[in-house]
Amino acid sequence: MSANTAETSRKPTVPPRSEGADLELKGITKRFAEFVAVKDLDLTVPSGTFFALLGPSGCGKSTTLRMIAGLDAPSEGEILIGGKNVTSLPSHQREVNTVFQSYALFPHMTVLENVAFGLKRKKDKQAMEKAREGLKMVELDHLANRRPEQLSGGQQQRVALARALVNRPQVLLLDEPLGALDMKLRRQMQFELKAIQTEVGLTFIHVTHDQEEAMTMADVVAVMNEGRIEQMGAPRDLYELPKTAFVANFLGKSNLMRAHVVGQQEGLIEAQTAGCRVLIPVERAVQHEGDIVIGVRPEKLHLHRGAPQESTGYNELSGQVIDVSFTGTTTEYLIEVPGIGRIGTFSQNRGQQPAQMGDTVYLSWESAHSFGLAGDEVVDAGVDQT
C-alpha cells in the first residue's frame, strides 16, 4: 500500500488510529456431534496484535475463528472482547468483522455498496464517504461502481478487506483470505495486509495453513493441531525453538533424530544417537533424561567433504549423499546417516564444487542450534501437512 506516498499522507482519508481490543478465549471447546474440533482452548491476544492461527486443515483454526465471529457457538467456554463477555451475542451485535475465504461479496450490489453495507447497518451518516475512503485505501476507488463478478480475484479480495476494515472493528478476522490467490499476488497482498494493519492498529486474527505467510505477517503465531494450540510465540522464537515434533516439522523443516541422554555438563545435555555424541543446551530441551528426540534445522548444518576440524562446540555426523537437487540459489542434499536415517540440508550455490551422489560427507552444527524434544514424539508429525 502506498501509505508513505505524498498523496496518501496529505489527504485526511486515513481514519484516526483506533486501537483494537484485547481478545480472550477461556476454555473454549467446540463439539460437532462426536467430533471435537476445538479442545479447551485458552488464548489471549493483546490489542493491536497481528495474530496468526496456523495449522493444517481440520485442526480447528477456522472453527475457532467462526466462534469469535459469532457464526458458531462454542460448546463450552467464554469469549471476551475488550473485557466484555460476548459468548452469547449473535454475530451482528459483535464489534468483529471477517474477511471470508470465499470473500462472500454480495453479487447484487456494486463494489461501493458492498463496502458501505456494514456502515449503513450501523446507521453511519457518512457511510458512503467512509466506504469511498475504504476503497481508496485498497486502491480500488476507480472500480466503485462495478459488480464484484467483474473484478479479478485479487481485487475481490481487496474489496472484502475494505468491506471489513471500514467498520473499524475491535477485532478483524481473516479466514485464509489469500488462499485463492496465485503465489505472486499472495506475496504482494501479504505485504499490503501487514502495512494496513500497522497503519490502522487493529487487532488482526489471521487464520492460515501457510507457515511462510504466518511467519512473514504475524507478530505472534499460534500453531494449532487437532483442536489444541501446540505452541505460541513470535515467529522467530517458534522457528528457532520448536517444542513439539509437529511444530518442528510444520513450521519449516527439521531433522529429527532419536537419541538417549547419557549425561549433563556445563549446561549441556549429552546424548548418544547411533554411536555419535550430540550436545544440546539444557534450556533448549523439553526433556532432560532418558530417550529424547534431537532436532536441528537444515540451514544450521554445515556440509564438509572431508572430516571437519571445528570440533569443539559442534556436533558431527557423517553419511552418504543419496539425493542432490539443484534449485537455483541453493543445492539441496539428502544424506543417509547410518543408524539415524535421512538428514536434509542445503548449501548456497557460491561456485563451490557440489557433493555428488554417493559421496561420503560430514555434517556439523553448533551445539547451540540443537533442540531437544520429548522422547515419545512421533518424528514425522506434521510433515507435508497443509
Added chain:
Amino acid sequence: MSKMMMTKKGKIADLRSAEEIKAERRKGRTGVYLVVPGMLVLFLFFALPVIVLLSMSLYARPEGAEIGEFVPALEFGNYVTVLSAYWSELVRSFGFALIATVLALLIGYPMAYLVAVRLRQHGLLQGILLVLLIAPFFSSFILRTQAWKQILADEGWVAQTLKLIAVLPVDGHLTATPFAVVAGLTYNFLPFMVLPIYANLGRLDTRLLEASGDLYASPMTSFFKVTLPLSAPGVFAGTLLTFIPAAGDYVNAALLGNNRNTTMIGQVIDSRFFKVIDYPGAAALSFVLMLSILILVTLYIRRFGTKELM
C-alpha cells in the same frame, strides 16, 4: 476448433480440407433438422390456431342467418361490442388474478424458503415436503376445486368456525363469493409460485448471509437486503406463472363463484362459445385477453425484469 489462420494481409485463410468443410456443413444441417419437428408442432398447435382465432374474431353474422352461421369478413365492430359488454369481467379477472398472485407470493415464499434454505441439511424432510408440494398435481384440477367447494360450504367446519368466532355473520356464506374464487385461484396456482422460488433459493449461497450477519445486519435485515433481492428472478418467474393462468381461469369462478359479482373473463368466453354460440365474439374476447396479458406482462418485465428473462 476450426483451422483458421491470419495471413499476412490480415485475411482469414481457411486451411481446412474439402472433406472437413463438408463435414462442418453436415453438422450445420443436423441442427436445422433437429429444429424442424419443434417448429412444425409450434406452427400446427400455436401459430395456426392463433391465425384461425384472429380471422374468426372478424367474422360477421349475415342478416337472417341461422344460429352458428357466420361468414368471413373484417368485422372490427365485434371487438367494440364485446369490450363494451364485458370490460368489467375483464377488469375483475385481472383484479382476482392480482390478489391471488400476491397471496400466493405471501404464502409461497416462506414455504419455498423453508424447504430450500432452512431444510438444506435435512434431505429427507426436504424431499417429503417437495413431494407434498407437487402431490396435488396427481389429482384433477377440477376435482380439487370441487373439494374446496365442500371445504368452504355453509355446513363445512371452516364456515362453522368462522361463524362461531363471529368473523362471519350467521347468515353469511363462504362459497359463491369473490373470497372463495380468490382462495381457489390462490390454492390452485400456489405450486407455480413455490417451485421457481424454491429452485432459485436452492442456489442461495448461505455464506452471504453469514457475511451480512457479520456486517451488523440482523436476520430480518439480511433477509430484505440479501436473500430477497437475490431471489428476485425466482419471484419474478413465480408471479408470471401464477398471474397469467389465473387471469384466464374459469374453473374456479364457475365452481366457487356466483353469477353476480365473481364472473371472470374465461367464463364469458366459455359461455360465448358453447352456450350462446357467438364464435366471433368469443374469439374477439380471447384475443383481447391474450393481448392484455401480453401488454401487462411486457410492462411488468420492463419494470422489474431481470436480464435472464429479457
